[in-house]
Amino acid sequence: MIPNRIRTSLVATLALLGLAAHAESPTDPQGMTSRVAACTACHGKEGRATPDGYFPRIAGKPAGYLFNQLVNFRDGRRQYRPMTHLVDHLSDDYLREIAEHFASLEVPYPPPATATLPAAVLEQGRTLVTKGDPARQVPACVQCHGTAMTGVAPAIPGLLGLPRDYLNSQLGAWKTGQRHAAAPDCMAKITARLTPTDITAVAAWLAAQPVPVPSKAVARSALTQPLPLDCGGVQ
Amino acid sequence: MKRVLTWGLGGLLGLLALGAASIMWLDSADAPPSANPRPVATDAATIERGRYLARAGNCAACHTRRGEAPYAGGEALVTPFGTVYGGNLTPHATTGLGQWSTDDFWRALHHGRSRDGRMLTPAFPYPHFTQVTREDSDALFAFLRTVPAVDRANTPNALEFPYDSQLALKVWRALYFQPGTYTPQPAKSAEWNRGAYLVNGLGHCAACHGVRNAMGATIAGREFDGASIPGQGWYAPALTLAAEGSVAAWPVADVVGLLRDGVAPGTGAGVIGPMAEVVARSTQHLSLADAQAMAVFLRDLPVRPAAEPPRVRPADPRTLDRGAKLYADQCATCHGERGEGQPGAFPALAGNRAVTMADPSNLVRVILQGGYGPSTAGRPRPHGMPPFGHVLDDADIAAVTTHVRSAWGNAGTPVNQVQVVKLREGRD
Numbered sequence: 001m002i003p004n005r006i007r008t009s010l011v012a013t014l015a016l017l018g019l020a021a022h023a024e025s026p027t028d029p030q031g032m033t034s035r036v037a038a039c040t041a042c043h044g045k046e047g048r049a050t051p052d053g054y055f056p057r058i059a060g061k062p063a064g065y066l067f068n069q070l071v072n073f074r075d076g077r078r079q080y081r082p083m084t085h086l087v088d089h090l091s092d093d094y095l096r097e098i099a100e101h102f103a104s105l106e107v108p109y110p111p112p113a114t115a116t117l118p119a120a121v122l123e124q125g126r127t128l129v130t131k132g133d134p135a136r137q138v139p140a141c142v143q144c145h146g147t148a149m150t151g152v153a154p155a156i157p158g159l160l161g162l163p164r165d166y167l168n169s170q171l172g173a174w175k176t177g178q179r180h181a182a183a184p185d186c187m188a189k190i191t192a193r194l195t196p197t198d199i200t201a202v203a204a205w206l207a208a209q210p211v212p213v214p215s216k217a218v219a220r221s222a223l224t225q226p227l228p229l230d231c232g233g234v235q
Numbered sequence: 236m237k238r239v240l241t242w243g244l245g246g247l248l249g250l251l252a253l254g255a256a257s258i259m260w261l262d263s264a265d266a267p268p269s270a271n272p273r274p275v276a277t278d279a280a281t282i283e284r285g286r287y288l289a290r291a292g293n294c295a296a297c298h299t300r301r302g303e304a305p306y307a308g309g310e311a312l313v314t315p316f317g318t319v320y321g322g323n324l325t326p327h328a329t330t331g332l333g334q335w336s337t338d339d340f341w342r343a344l345h346h347g348r349s350r351d352g353r354m355l356t357p358a359f360p361y362p363h364f365t366q367v368t369r370e371d372s373d374a375l376f377a378f379l380r381t382v383p384a385v386d387r388a389n390t391p392n393a394l395e396f397p398y399d400s401q402l403a404l405k406v407w408r409a410l411y412f413q414p415g416t417y418t419p420q421p422a423k424s425a426e427w428n429r430g431a432y433l434v435n436g437l438g439h440c441a442a443c444h445g446v447r448n449a450m451g452a453t454i455a456g457r458e459f460d461g462a463s464i465p466g467q468g469w470y471a472p473a474l475t476l477a478a479e480g481s482v483a484a485w486p487v488a489d490v491v492g493l494l495r496d497g498v499a500p501g502t503g504a505g506v507i508g509p510m511a512e513v514v515a516r517s518t519q520h521l522s523l524a525d526a527q528a529m530a531v532f533l534r535d536l537p538v539r540p541a542a543e544p545p546r547v548r549p550a551d552p553r554t555l556d557r558g559a560k561l562y563a564d565q566c567a568t569c570h571g572e573r574g575e576g577q578p579g580a581f582p583a584l585a586g587n588r589a590v591t592m593a594d595p596s597n598l599v600r601v602i603l604q605g606g607y608g609p610s611t612a613g614r615p616r617p618h619g620m621p622p623f624g625h626v627l628d629d630a631d632i633a634a635v636t637t638h639v640r641s642a643w644g645n646a647g648t649p650v651n652q653v654q655v656v657k658l659r660e661g662r663d
Contacts, residue, residue: 029580034618037569038605041621075302082604082622084301089515089609094616 032101038086039098047102056166062217063096063103064154068182068233070095077180079173109161109215115208117200125205128198129159138193139228141202144186149209151217155234158217164207171199182232189229272336276377285378288371291525292364292437293517297321307331307385312358313466316451317394319358327384332376340376341369346414354404356392357412362453366417366436411452423535430532433525438517443471443509444480459536463596468658469508470596472588475539479592482530483538490530494518496613503578504589507606507620508597515609545593550637550649558638561631565623566639574643580618584639591640591647598636599650599658602627629655 028034039058040047047059058066071092073083087095115122127133129149132140142149144156151158159167173179175191191199227234276282289295289306298321300309308323325331332340339350347361348354355361367375397403417436419428434440441458448454461473461480472480482490489499497514498505506514518526550558563572569581576583584590590598605622608614627635633652640647 029577029618034569034577034580035616036619038607038619038621041605041623041626076300077302082624085604086607086619086622088607089511090607090617091610091615094610097616 032097036098036101039102042082046105046107054163054165054169056162057109058102059105059107060215061103061157062151062153062155063100065151065157065233066099066102067096068155070099072181077182079178106216109211112161112208112210113164115204117204121197121201122205122208124198125201125203128194128202129205133193136193138190138198141206143225143228144223144231144234146218146222148212148218149206150212150215152220152223153217156217158211158215159206160209161211161215162207164203167203167206168199171203172196175199184230184232186227186229186231186234269338272338273373275337275380276373277380281374281377282381283378284371285374285376287520287522288375288437289378290517290520291433292375292439293513294324294375295516296512297359298324304383304385304387306379306382307387309387309390311390314358314394314451315465316398317392319356319392319394320390322389323385323387324379325382325385325387326380327386330386330388331384332379333384335376337373337376340379341372344372344375345369347408347412354401354408356394356398356404357407357451360439360442362412363436363439363442365412365414366432368416371437407450407452411450424531426528426531427535429525430528430530433529434532438529440474444474460539461594463594464509467509468596468600470592470594471509472592472597473539474533475536476541476592477538478541478588480588481536481538482533483536485534487527487530487534490533491523491526492613494526494529495521495523496611497608497617498614503576503582505582505608505617507601507608511606511609514611519609519611542593545648547648550641554634554637554649555641557631558634558636559642561627561635562638562642565627566635574639574645585643585645587645591645593648595636595640595647595650595654596658598640599632599655602632602636603659624659629659 036047042055043058044055047057069078070087070090072078073080074087074090074095076084078084090098128138129141132138132143141159144152145159146152146156149159170179171191171194174185174187175194177188181187194202295305297310297312298306298308300307303309304325306324308321310321312319312321323331326333328334335350342348342350343355343359344361344364344367347357347359347365392399417428417432420431423431435458441453443464444459444461445453446457446460446462459474461471461476463470474480474482477484482493485499486501489501489504492501493499493504493506494514495518497511497519518529521529566584570576570584571581574583574585574587576585582589601620603622603624605620607619608617610617623632629652632655633650636650636655639645640650
């Protein structure tokens, strides 16, 4: 028979242990924060910031999208040597866990950078993002990425809160065949129809938009129309 | 005078003829394949064994390109003589091994010759694979027969002249290659012999860890004395030096852990860089018995006396100060203020051989590009090191490496900026 007092403290200890398993302290060497220290050196504390204006924010992006990108780097569909080197020998399970870790973080966004390009360029960007260009069969970005442009769970990323340089280089890389997604690669088809000026305009306008609250990706059911193209990464 | 000249010329011609004759004689040792090759095994056990052996030999390292079909070839291997591309090993009829027989495959593995008799470049490690038994060769081939056929033409090798010629290969083989089989050493245990067979044969560990001569041949007796890996900027530590990668003082379980899990449970040593790839693709799949056999053999390698430390100018105090400050800012959170690390997460740098060994390539490399150990059954969720190549400049990296090599009782030599520049730019 265990005395009551001891039993209570035992239960309390067990409860604390249980809590510790869920809410890790940031300094716990076995916690996820420690395990992803290699990521946050570039992507910023909690994956939120971009000190030199290039590395994209990863905190709060849809887990499916982040997982797809990690696998794409590992399997050579995306080319960025430092990323490929890091994830080279990591299993799908672990990459999914890392993706879910960053997806679960809710950290506030800084205000967007002030747009420096002429108003006409920004207007061209806004039109392409919100309306597309039916004459060239370019769908509007919002058709897939959501009207709020915060992405669609689980695999379509948001487009806001990213550095202009990063947006520019990703769209450019898709157009030149440096970046790929799982086939059918819908973004490759869309960027093939864009001119370099279109890409500059879209990136400039997107980078100048504030991130709405809530900033999370919306559910697939929030899309009013079916996706305009087949995308391998979005099943 | 004329007579002397004639005699000299005659002698020279005689020597050449003798040389050619001996080359021909050695060459004729490679009997052409028989007209009635052994049939390809189709039973599940042999195929499974072949799959296991293909992993033990890390065939995919050169024969599978990132993200592409298994064993369809095309991966580049950089050598000091040019770049060699792994061939298509799938059973495709025209671009793969579809027309090959078990004899053809054996000839490649054992004699280093292709199906058409062409001599293969020893970048394909047949000087090691020649020790593989015929039975294992046939099992490997039986497995490769089951891989989905891929229509992918082989990428021609890009070797510099004269290394791209059959004549050069003929001379090279006459000098440095003889087909052989593994001869068990009766004085050693069956386990030791199994380990030696795996390490020296399919494992081809000496391909990276062995010292090569100017012609790229591994020097006999120096198979585990440590070497730089061409084109990668990494150094494969000597497995015969206590100050580098010798495991003579480790328990068997630590060697097994390093090979199968990517981390030694006792010492906490882990793999990163090219050895992480070896663990990920090859040694993590070894059976416990085979990993133990390799450990027994590797622990028994002779330990050479340490070389005289090179005389180098001691680091100046300003560099050491800069290094210490950088360490406190960038490294101490994980590796500890006194380089003590955090067990099970971040390695200690104090007393760490990978930090202090004479060749600082790996230390600089890991700071430049960071890296994760491999996900394995024993350690599915490894910790990682961030890349600092874009955060720290060459002088910073020289300073911080010099600091960690000399702090907390470490006795490594200083690293200068020129070494860092070379490692950053040339990868070699």
